Amino acid sequence: MTVDPRITPLATSLPATVPFVGPEAQERASGIPFVARLGANENGFGPSPEALAAMQAACVEVWKYPDAESHDLRGEVARQFGVTPDNVIVGEGIDTLLGTLCRLFLSPGDIAVTSAGAYPTFNYHVAGYGARIETVPYTGDYEDPERLIARAREFGAKLIYIANPDNPMGSHHRGCVIEKMIANVPEGALLILDEAYVELAPNGTAARIATEDSRVIRLRTFSKAHGMAGARIGYGISAKPVIAAFHRVRNHFGMNRVSQIGALAALQDHPHLEKMRVLVMRSREKLAAIAEDNGLTALPSATNFVTIDCGRDGDFARRVLAELTARGIFVRMPFVAPQDRCIRVSCGPQEDMLAFAGALPAALKAAHAAS
Amino acid sequence: MTVDPRITPLATSLPATVPFVGPEAQERASGIPFVARLGANENGFGPSPEALAAMQAACVEVWKYPDAESHDLRGEVARQFGVTPDNVIVGEGIDTLLGTLCRLFLSPGDIAVTSAGAYPTFNYHVAGYGARIETVPYTGDYEDPERLIARAREFGAKLIYIANPDNPMGSHHRGCVIEKMIANVPEGALLILDEAYVELAPNGTAARIATEDSRVIRLRTFSKAHGMAGARIGYGISAKPVIAAFHRVRNHFGMNRVSQIGALAALQDHPHLEKMRVLVMRSREKLAAIAEDNGLTALPSATNFVTIDCGRDGDFARRVLAELTARGIFVRMPFVAPQDRCIRVSCGPQEDMLAFAGALPAALKAAHAAS
Numbered sequence: 139m140t141v142d143p144r145i146t147p148l149a150t151s152l153p154a155t156v157p158f159v160g161p162e163a164q165e166r167a168s169g170i171p172f173v174a175r176l177g178a179n180e181n182g183f184g185p186s187p188e189a190l191a192a193m194q195a196a197c198v199e200v201w202k203y204p205d206a207e208s209h210d211l212r213g214e215v216a217r218q219f220g221v222t223p224d225n226v227i228v229g230e231g232i233d234t235l236l237g238t239l240c241r242l243f244l245s246p247g248d249i250a251v252t253s254a255g256a257y258p259t260f261n262y263h264v265a266g267y268g269a270r271i272e273t274v275p276y277t278g279d280y281e282d283p284e285r286l287i288a289r290a291r292e293f294g295a296k297l298i299y300i301a302n303p304d305n306p307m308g309s310h311h312r313g314c315v316i317e318k319m320i321a322n323v324p325e326g327a328l329l330i331l332d333e334a335y336v337e338l339a340p341n342g343t344a345a346r347i348a349t350e351d352s353r354v355i356r357l358r359t360f361s362k363a364h365g366m367a368g369a370r371i372g373y374g375i376s377a378k379p380v381i382a383a384f385h386r387v388r389n390h391f392g393m394n395r396v397s398q399i400g401a402l403a404a405l406q407d408h409p410h411l412e413k414m415r416v417l418v419m420r421s422r423e424k425l426a427a428i429a430e431d432n433g434l435t436a437l438p439s440a441t442n443f444v445t446i447d448c449g450r451d452g453d454f455a456r457r458v459l460a461e462l463t464a465r466g467i468f469v470r471m472p473f474v475a476p477q478d479r480c481i482r483v484s485c486g487p488q489e490d491m492l493a494f495a496g497a498l499p500a501a502l503k504a505a506h507a508a509s
Numbered sequence: 510m511t512v513d514p515r516i517t518p519l520a521t522s523l524p525a526t527v528p529f530v531g532p533e534a535q536e537r538a539s540g541i542p543f544v545a546r547l548g549a550n551e552n553g554f555g556p557s558p559e560a561l562a563a564m565q566a567a568c569v570e571v572w573k574y575p576d577a578e579s580h581d582l583r584g585e586v587a588r589q590f591g592v593t594p595d596n597v598i599v600g601e602g603i604d605t606l607l608g609t610l611c612r613l614f615l616s617p618g619d620i621a622v623t624s625a626g627a628y629p630t631f632n633y634h635v636a637g638y639g640a641r642i643e644t645v646p647y648t649g650d651y652e653d654p655e656r657l658i659a660r661a662r663e664f665g666a667k668l669i670y671i672a673n674p675d676n677p678m679g680s681h682h683r684g685c686v687i688e689k690m691i692a693n694v695p696e697g698a699l700l701i702l703d704e705a706y707v708e709l710a711p712n713g714t715a716a717r718i719a720t721e722d723s724r725v726i727r728l729r730t731f732s733k734a735h736g737m738a739g740a741r742i743g744y745g746i747s748a749k750p751v752i753a754a755f756h757r758v759r760n761h762f763g764m765n766r767v768s769q770i771g772a773l774a775a776l777q778d779h780p781h782l783e784k785m786r787v788l789v790m791r792s793r794e795k796l797a798a799i800a801e802d803n804g805l806t807a808l809p810s811a812t813n814f815v816t817i818d819c820g821r822d823g824d825f826a827r828r829v830l831a832e833l834t835a836r837g838i839f840v841r842m843p844f845v846a847p848q849d850r851c852i853r854v855s856c857g858p859q860e861d862m863l864a865f866a867g868a869l870p871a872a873l874k875a876a877h878a879a880s
Contacts, residue, residue, distance in 0.1 A: 139749060139750060139753050140750050141750065141753075141754075142723065142750040142751055142753075142754050144614060144667065144697055144698075144699060145613045145614060145754045146612075146613065146614065146615065146616045147616070148616070149612070149613050149754060149757055149758060152757040152758065153757075154753065154756060154757055156577065156756065156761050157761060158577070158761070158762070159577075160574065160575075160576060160577040160578070160762070162576040162577075162578070162580065163576070163577065163578055163580070166580065175573065178574055180572050180573055180574060181572050182572060183572070184569070184571075184572045185571055185572060190568055190569065190571075193568045193571065193767070194565045194568050196739075197556075197561055197564045197565050197568070197767075197771075198555070198561065199739065200555075200556055200561075200564065200736070200737050200738070200739040200740050200771070201551050201552050201553060201554070201555045201556060201736040201737065201738055201739065202546065202551055202738060202739050203531065203549055203551060203732070203738045203739060204531075204739055204741070205531060205533040205534070206527065206529070206530075206531040206533075206534065207531070207533070207534055209533060209534070209537065230601065230760070230763055231762070231763070233760050233762060233763065234760055234763060237760055241517075241520070242516045242517065242520050243515060243516060243517065244517065245517045245518070245519070266757070266758045296515065326515055327515075328515060352513065361574070365571070365572040366571050366572065367571070367572055367573060367574045367766075368567075368570065368571040368572065368573050368574060368575055368765065368766030368767060369571050369765060369766070369767070370575070370762075370763060370764070370765050370766075378510060379510060379511050379512065379513040380513055382510050382512075382513075382525065383512075383513050383516050383520060385525060385527065386520055386523040386524075386525055386637070387520060387523065387637045389601070389604050389605055389608055390527050390528060390529070391529070391531070391602070391604060391741075392601055392602070392604065392605060392741060393741070394739065394740060394741050394765045394767075394768060395738075395739030395740070395741075396564070396568075396739060396740070396765075396767060397765060400568075400571070
């Protein structure tokens with residue numbers, strides 16, 4: 139298609155790509171609905187019943203605009219983290235918060251550092267503001283804090299991205315490793331600590347961060363442990379000047395009112411979160427057992443997905459993925475070698491596990507046959 | 510507060526202001542809850558029962574991410590407007606669509622043209638991308654298409670904004686006036702036609718636009734006639750290259766899934782929209798009668814609000830507004846003279862009309878006493 143000649147040189151320079159093709163788009167392309175939706179690390183166990191009830195009740199008052207300040211939700215986050223509401227920003231999911239951080243911290247030509255094969259939506263937003271990505275490889279199947287810091291120092295990076303636990307590998311560092319990383323963030327850089335999965339990780343994974351430490355922003359979401367990906371809501375915690383910067387450019391009335399109310403209820407339902415940790419742990423064990431039954435190796439996971447080493451190269455894993463997809467199982471996989479020897483399967487209810495277990499043997503057989 | 514020294518020169522240059530202070534923030538500041546919420550042109554008649562039921566049902570599947578393509582909703586919009594889905598973009602309300610248009614079409618130093626006193630969130634986004642606003646005054650209480658076009662030509666503007674019907678004056682042009690405006694859009698500019706209120710306007714207000722006319726983008730919302738402001742969902746219709754540009758920078762998974770489903774149901778509930786037109790028309794008549802009972806003049810309205818001329822200057826109208834606010838009535842008013850001689854009151858259910866009618870005489874008396 140012709141590029142509109144009026145759009146800016148920056149926008150013109152961007153590729154017309156999307157970070158991900160969603161499962162609905164895949165279903166429309168193939169004409170076959172998925173039997174199990176295990177590719178986007180959604181949480182098929184669903185939201186807290188308290189959150190669900192709060193959202194359904196809130197639909198009645200959907201005629202009201204949201205509270206532009208997300209006052210009640212920021213207050214609860216502040217209370218739980220022992221910070222002030224001015225240390226908290228609420229946004230339309232981590233994706234939006236990442237986009238706003240790129241807009242605030244990156245001028246055209248600036249550098250952001252991430253791991254090769256880490257969350258691609260960060261890279262999308264970096265490019266979208268005319269900045270450039272520099273990467274370091276994973277070390278083993280772990281993001282490498284020291285190399286990330288060294289690369290940031292080498293290039294004078296403005297932003298550094300790390301996810302702990304990591305997506306797509308499911309690995310994690312102990313909080314103290316991240317704390318050491320924070321201590322080494324170069325002057326002039328901000329560390330983005332994506333803790334999307336941390337509620338499902340072993341205790342001690344979340345870094346302890348001083349309230350006014352401006353070297354880092356911690357990002358959390360309601361999409362994973364809280365089972366509310368469709369509600370598009372997450373939050374960031376950092377020093378007050380970092381949070382204040384958001385208010386200069388953000389879409390003040392952008393939050394969905396129903397999501398604000400549901401998120402508050404979810405955050406207050408501690409028993410449900412504890413239950414979810416158990417459900418996800420059992421599902422991880424189930425996925426590991428399915429992998430083992432098929433001669434594959436499940437990597438340790440601190441998330442609501444299990445990354446399964448298919449034992450050969452990326453081409454083979456891509457065939458396994460294609461064969462699973464053809465059998466109605468929506469899964470994804472890492473983009474970069476050697477991590478792309480794996481497929482990534484989300485945790486979910488028993489029926490999804492059974493569907494995956496049922497499809498995997500034939501998918502593997504077909505993938506081997508095509509080799 | 511200290512500005513974070515790492516944010517970009519552009520972000521540093523922006524004022525730390527917000528386009529609007531919301532009613533919840535006002536309530537927290539005053540300690541007094543509003544009795545009637547008539548300041549943000551929300552629709553207190555609420556959403557279609559079909560949409561409400563669809564949203565409440567969709568909450569159960571809020572664990573799923575949204576369809577990044579908003580396929581079903583775009584398809585229905587396309588069907589109703591006689592265009593293709595590739596002529597339609599869905600976004601998190603008109604505010605987000607305005608922000609993305611500014612990002613796509615404005616480089617730092619570029620010019621956008623609007624009317625002095627028109628929708629301030631457009632100006633906020635223009636500034637947010639380092640561009641500059643040039644304004645023309647209202648002519649009477651109407652936005653002036655010819656002067657907007659002339660100003661755009663004079664400054665080589667990249668974007669031109671007009672709302673039809675207009676907010677905050679409630680006035681409207683017939684569609685044919687806008688069609689003539691479109692014909693005169695200068696080369697290199699895009700006209701943003703904000704039709705947020707058009708479903709509530711007389712027939713013939715919506716401009717007829719050829720599907721592939723790339724001189725204009727039409728914006729619609731579910732916040733007004735459809736009573737779903739808290740759902741943050743709207744759409745734009747334009748030529749395919751204009752729509753395609755959005756995909757280069759937009760937050761692909763940014764839409765709320767519940768809102769997508771509710772909006773589709775709302776769009777298909779034609780009887781409810783017809784009923785809403787009647788309810789809003791009656792409420793406008795009621796507001797006009799209340800104004801007349803108090804010796805004030807209601808301006809004609811093609812929207813879900815009535816702009817009431819308080820008969821004196823801006824200082825007087827600001828006193829009336831303050832006195833109404835102190836009596837628990839949330840209303841707003843135009844920002845710019847001579848339109849700021851008015852207050853702007855949203856339509857709403859009978860109890861809100863009674864609350865406004867009850868508070869206005871004393872508010873006027875107090876405002877006069879302070880003069």
